[in-house]
Amino acid sequence: MATPLSTRVFGATHALLIGFALLAVLRALYVPLYAWWSTPDYLEWGGRVDAHHDAAQLDVGGVGSAVRVEFEPDGTAFVTRSDFTWVDRLLAALPDALLGLIACACLLLLARLLRRIAEGRPFEGTAVRDLRILAAVVFLASVLLPWLTRAVDNRIVGDALDAGHASPHPSPLYFAWVGVAVLLFALAQAFEHGARTERDVAGLV
Amino acid sequence: MPVEEEHRVVCHLDELLAARGMTLTALAEQIGVTIVNLSVLKNQRARAIRFSTLTALCDALECQPGDLFTVAG
Numbered sequence: 001m002a003t004p005l006s007t008r009v010f011g012a013t014h015a016l017l018i019g020f021a022l023l024a025v026l027r028a029l030y031v032p033l034y035a036w037w038s039t040p041d042y043l044e045w046g047g048r049v050d051a052h053h054d055a056a057q058l059d060v061g062g063v064g065s066a067v068r069v070e071f072e073p074d075g076t077a078f079v080t081r082s083d084f085t086w087v088d089r090l091l092a093a094l095p096d097a098l099l100g101l102i103a104c105a106c107l108l109l110l111a112r113l114l115r116r117i118a119e120g121r122p123f124e125g126t127a128v129r130d131l132r133i134l135a136a137v138v139f140l141a142s143v144l145l146p147w148l149t150r151a152v153d154n155r156i157v158g159d160a161l162d163a164g165h166a167s168p169h170p171s172p173l174y175f176a177w178v179g180v181a182v183l184l185f186a187l188a189q190a191f192e193h194g195a196r197t198e199r200d201v202a203g204l205v
Numbered sequence: 206m207p208v209e210e211e212h213r214v215v216c217h218l219d220e221l222l223a224a225r226g227m228t229l230t231a232l233a234e235q236i237g238v239t240i241v242n243l244s245v246l247k248n249q250r251a252r253a254i255r256f257s258t259l260t261a262l263c264d265a266l267e268c269q270p271g272d273l274f275t276v277a278g
Binding site: 200201202203204205 | 238243251252253
C-alpha cells in the first residue's frame, strides 16, 4: 500500500526541522564568532533608544575617546567602543546565542512530535510531556530574552548612552510568543485526552 | 506503558472453536473480524469487546455470552 501523502509530508517536515535546528545552533555559534573575528579592535552596538535625538555624534570622554555614540533622528543609536573586555564580547553575543539554542531545542521537540505523527502514533510515549516542555520553553523565552537583552544592553552601552541622556529602549515582552505558549499548552491537554482515549481502546476487539 | 487494569474475565473461545471443529481463520472470515483481534481475544489479551463483535461471535458459535466469557475465582 502506498504511503499516504500526509505521512510523507510529515516525514519530510521532520527532516526539515532537524536541518533548521542544526542551522539555529550553527548561527548561535557563528554570529558571535564572526563579530569577534571581523571587529577585533572594537565592539559595536546598534539599537533603539528611548530619547529622541537629532543626528549627533558624541565622543564620550572627549575627542579621541574609546567610546563613540552616534544618534540618528529615527530614534536609533550606534555605539562603538574600543575599551571593552572579553566579558563584554561574550555578553553582547549572549541574547543571540540563547535564542539560537532555544530555537534548536524547540525545533528538535517539534521534529520528534511530527515523526510520531508521521508514524501513526501521535499520542505515544512522551508526546504530552514534549508539548508541555515546548510550551514552557517558549514562554520562558518570551520573558527571559527581552529581560536579558535589556540587561546586556545596559551593561555594555548604558554608560555611553547616558552621556547623550538616553538609554536602551526596553524590549517589549514577546506577546506573540506568549500566545504560542498558551496554544501549545492547550494542545498538550488535547494530546493528554487523546492518549487516555488510546489507552482505553487498546485491546478492544 | 499504561497500567493494565486488573480483571478476572476468562474467554473460552478456544474451547468453543475446538468443540465446533472450527478454525480461527474460518471464524474470522465468517464474522468479519480480523484474525489479529480474535487472537487477542483467544489469548486473554483483550481488555474490552464491542457488543457488535460479541453478537457476531455468539451467532457464529451458536452460544450465549455466558458460554464465551466467565469470571474466574
